[in-house]
Amino acid sequence: MTFRVTILGSSSALPTPQRNPTAHVLNVHEQFFLIDCGEGTQGRLQRAGINPLRINAVFISHLHGDHLYGIYGLISTLGLLGRRTPLCIYAPHPFGEILAAHLRYFDTDLCYEVQWHEVDTRKHALLYENKVLEVWSVPLRHRLPTSGYWFREKQPPLNLRKDWVDRYQLGIAQCVAAKRGEDVLLEDGRILQNRDLTYTPYQARSYAYLSDTLYSARAAHRIEGVDLLYHEATFMEQDRVLARRTGHSTARQAAQAAVEAGAGRLLLGHFSSRYSDLMPLLAEAQSLFPATALVEEGRSYEIPLVRNAPE
């Protein structure tokens, strides 16, 4: 039951030899979700050993090229690979117009459908849901409408405590009711509380992607309890004025967001190409939030499964 994000790109607008334009791919129980799609994403998917046909949906934060220009090549390649299932792209307005203009000139005979779902960047809303996952939009504050995304594993079905089932010799119907979360009525009239009879087999995990954005306490509070937070840290605190003017955060502000969110771990990315040494950015963030790392290009970050034992 994987929950793993792979960093395909983490540069800011100007890519460097070490960092590529932004794209992350999240694997939740072997379902793949692409978050932003900077130029060259398809090639880096290939190098990461991820079959692009396995991408369920794409979530675009905002319509700046360094987060988007890879979508054209990806759309073409999925056609060449013979995709049949529709590709859903969640993105702010006016992505639909951009997509339509693109499809007028290219990929006019695609063998699958590209669907656009407009993300209202002012709303914290449930955008996507399947059996194991929910994806929520998180309004951000950038130079143009921008949304972060919060990927929340769903609570797993309840497990029965085998010792209690045995002790009270519960039948199938009683077990099914208990797994549904109900209390169980015994033949002698006693009631077994569901919380005694069952337990959650593991803790649901979550990953939040907040980029590009000014520091936003409101956004941080919306992802409260997030296990792994990726937050942009384009600048250092000494360049705070520039960060403010360009709609970006400092490393310290990213750490502040992790504190506010009560995050488990923080990954910093989207570094300005002006910093050849990124260790001062790391130090700045760690002084406030020690569980911080500089995101590494091409690396995967797992949120390990924490299993609960029946108490």
Next chain:
Amino acid sequence: MTFRVTILGSSSALPTPQRNPTAHVLNVHEQFFLIDCGEGTQGRLQRAGINPLRINAVFISHLHGDHLYGIYGLISTLGLLGRRTPLCIYAPHPFGEILAAHLRYFDTDLCYEVQWHEVDTRKHALLYENKVLEVWSVPLRHRLPTSGYWFREKQPPLNLRKDWVDRYQLGIAQCVAAKRGEDVLLEDGRILQNRDLTYTPYQARSYAYLSDTLYSARAAHRIEGVDLLYHEATFMEQDRVLARRTGHSTARQAAQAAVEAGAGRLLLGHFSSRYSDLMPLLAEAQSLFPATALVEEGRSYEIPLVRNAPE
């Protein structure tokens, strides 16, 4: 006096881990020209140590994504780098519409101008000229309007034969006339033939880029005497029917084009991703045209300067 092409990408439509979408960069006397601009071109320019600001002009063969999708990122990056001189892009219709649509949504505040020059893909015409170089279009036969490009170094100015200048004690005016290509009248009435008095200091060089295309004898004849020919070889001869149907060439056909053109050397590229081993394509071409190589990703190919001695 460099004349060198660097291969930034040489895959066919579906990139592989070994080969990226098409882009070549030609350095003629330290002036840089980009030929096609597949996704990721800006990153590979960077890795090749070529400053994208130094690109004089871009030549796009046709409007298939694998030859074009890198142009968006390149345009943005040149803006971030503060380019001031206009960027001229030579491309077939309707590239102007595509560019206009793109600029409506992105890079609305570019600090330089992007100019489009329409290439008439039915004409073999002089498109671009400066002191040292001419660029000619070469009509190709693909699934949509496509042009190859022929980059021809200009004939260098004539050098004077110092022994003749000394022997006849020529004055400045006579020397200038001779360098202009004129015969020289001596005071005693004799005439010195220009061909005796001068020589061409080195042989002008040329590079032709023919991709994507069916085999075309007419295109080959138009680049007669080319020193270095890059010709697409998407397929092997055994897949000739497929090549024909998709508007591509086989390796043998590429070699045939080199023979027809009287080329010096042939580089094969744009290989279908179906061939894991490319040596059979090489063998096929070499059986007809021995001076053939499989183009290597990231490598530069120099056309060495051949200096002439005064006879």
